[in-house]
Amino acid sequence: MRIGVIGTGRIGTVHANTLSRHRDVGSLILTDADGGRAQELAHRLGETAAPGVDEIFRWGVDAVVITTATSAHAELIGRAARAGLPVFCEKPIALDLTGTLQAIGEVESAGTILQMGFQRRFDTGYAGAREAVRSGRLGRLHTVRALTSDQAPPPAAWLAPSGGLYRDTLIHDFDVLRWVTGREVADVYAAGSDAGPVMFREAGDVDTAAAVLTLDDGTLATATATRLNGAGYDVRMELAGELDQVVVGLDERTPIASTEPTGPPAADKPWPGFLERFGPAYEAELNAFVDVVRGERANPCDGREALQALRISEACETSRRERRPVALAELPGGPQNAAL
Numbered sequence: 001m002r003i004g005v006i007g008t009g010r011i012g013t014v015h016a017n018t019l020s021r022h023r024d025v026g027s028l029i030l031t032d033a034d035g036g037r038a039q040e041l042a043h044r045l046g047e048t049a050a051p052g053v054d055e056i057f058r059w060g061v062d063a064v065v066i067t068t069a070t071s072a073h074a075e076l077i078g079r080a081a082r083a084g085l086p087v088f089c090e091k092p093i094a095l096d097l098t099g100t101l102q103a104i105g106e107v108e109s110a111g112t113i114l115q116m117g118f119q120r121r122f123d124t125g126y127a128g129a130r131e132a133v134r135s136g137r138l139g140r141l142h143t144v145r146a147l148t149s150d151q152a153p154p155p156a157a158w159l160a161p162s163g164g165l166y167r168d169t170l171i172h173d174f175d176v177l178r179w180v181t182g183r184e185v186a187d188v189y190a191a192g193s194d195a196g197p198v199m200f201r202e203a204g205d206v207d208t209a210a211a212v213l214t215l216d217d218g219t220l221a222t223a224t225a226t227r228l229n230g231a232g233y234d235v236r237m238e239l240a241g242e243l244d245q246v247v248v249g250l251d252e253r254t255p256i257a258s259t260e261p262t263g264p265p266a267a268d269k270p271w272p273g274f275l276e277r278f279g280p281a282y283e284a285e286l287n288a289f290v291d292v293v294r295g296e297r298a299n300p301c302d303g304r305e306a307l308q309a310l311r312i313s314e315a316c317e318t319s320r321r322e323r324r325p326v327a328l329a330e331l332p333g334g335p336q337n338a339a340l
Contacts, residue, residue, distance in 0.1 A: 001025050001293065004056035005065045006076060008032040008041045011090060011117075011282075012067035014275060018286045019065070020045040025290060029056055033068075057083055063293045064088070065286075069161060070095055074103040077114060077303075081106040086113035088289040091171060092310050093303060095163040100310055101333055104303040115289050115299050116306040120176040122284035125248035129239055130180045138241025141181060144221035145238040146173040149229035151255075151272060153196075159203035165192065165225055166209060166313040166320075173223045174213075175301075175309035176237070183215040184308070184335050187327040190316035196228050211316045231255035232270025233277055253277075307333050 001024055005016050008030050019025045028047040032038035035051065042049035050056055056064065057079070064080045066073055066089040074094040080087045087107075093100040093116070107114045120126050132138055148169050154162070162168040178184065192206030200207045208226040215221060232255030237248040255270035257263075271277045291297040311333055315326040328334070 001062045001290070002027050002029065002060065003063050003065060004029045004031070004050075004061040005067065006031055006053055006056060007067035007069075008034075008038045009067065010275070012065075013041055014279075014282055015065055015067055015088075015286055016041060016045060016047070018283045019290075020047060022287065022290055024294065029059060029061060031056055053079075057085075061085065063289070065289075066090065070163065071161060074099045077103045078106040081110040081112045081114075084110065084112060086115075086289075086293045088115045088117065088286070090117040091175075091306055092163070092167060092313075093306050095167060097307075097310065097314060097331065097333055100303075100307050104307060107303055113292060113299055114303045115285075115292055116301045116303060117285060118172060118175045118179075118301050118306070118309070119278050119281040119285050120172055121179050121301055122281040122288065123248075123278060124280070126176055126180060126237065129237060129246055129248050132244070132246050133181055133239060133241075137244055138239060138246065139243030141219050141239060141241045143238075143240040144177060144181065144219065145236075146177060146221065146223045147234065147236050148173055148225045149234040150225075150227045151229055151231070151233050151270075153199070153207065153227040156199035156203070159199060159205050162205075163313075164203075164205045164317060165207070165227070166190070166211075166316045167310065169225045169227075170209060170211070170223055170316065171309045171313045173225070173237075174312040175305065177213070177221055177223070178305075178308060180237070180239070181215060181219065183217050183219060185213045185221075185312050185315075185328055186216045187325055188213050188312065188315045188319050189325045190319040191323075192320045200227075206320070209316070209320070211319070213312070229255070231257075232267065233273050234271070235274075235277060304335075308335050 031050040039049045063086040190211035192209040196207035210224045213221040257266035319326040
């Protein structure tokens with residue numbers, strides 16, 4: 001199998017490393033807007049670098065992995081669909097619902113495969129939470145608390161193209177909330193703060209956000225995020241039911257200290273970032289993609305799943321901006337075709 005990797009930045013490098021050592025992948029063709037970066041990675045992995053995207057398609061590949069800037073995702077997904085190629089793409093498909101729906105339409109019209117990069121679905125802790133909910137261990141689920149906290153903010157120039165804290169960061173919490181619970185979000189109420197570094201205000205973004213989400217069965221969920229969690233990278237989900245409760249992401253590297261006399265000590269080596277925390281999950285999702293291309297398993301996260309996470313993000317952004325509750329029914333692209 002020959003796979004084209006478009007984008008060799010931070011996550012593209014991770015995915016190229018995974019694919020290069022996969023027993024069912026014969027070779028890779030790598031390309032990037034920074035040609036020298038693609039050349040350097042190709043040399044290190046013993047793979048081939050291409051001058052540009054055109055060569056990826058012209059030289060012939062069996063599948064495409066897209067890890068470019070978000071602004072290029074939808075166009076590249078459409079191009080791969082028209083070429084009849086399976087695609088793995090990092091989230092999101094696009095920063096707006098119109099572009100997302102158009103790209104999904106191209107994939108569905110072509111009858112090709114689009115697997116989205118929501119790696120938390122491949123994390124052992126989240127998989128355990130899903131099993132706890134689906135098995136009935138928790139009883140009736142009544143409360144979910146999710147959080148994602150980055151240790152340090154990204155560069156200022158990166159903020160505006162990212163789409164903001166809801167679309168870039170909390171979208172992962174929204175996706176895994178649906179995946180773990182098997183429920184849809186009915187409505188949201190969200191707020192955000194830009195009281196930190198001025199670069200967030202200049203980008204029209206917030207450095208800290210919170211949302212209250214009501215699921216379609218009445219379960220209440222909260223989701224919070226910040227770019228300024230100096231203690232370390234912190235990603236958790238707590239699920240409480242009438243019979244039991246569980247937590248994802250609580251281990252010896254969780255950057256939180258107890259103030260109780262008998263509480264656990266602060267982590268000696270807290271997680272520095274998402275690549276370290278979710279390393280095994282990133283590898284598992286690419287292994288799954290190879291299996292999907294080979295016809296050995298069903299697509300674990302298609303474009304319609306990504307669409308629903310974006311709809312929740314859009315609803316939260318609208319709620320924050322307009323200071324009102326927002327029902328998901330107000331947004332196009334409802335979940336009738338999504339599979340939980």
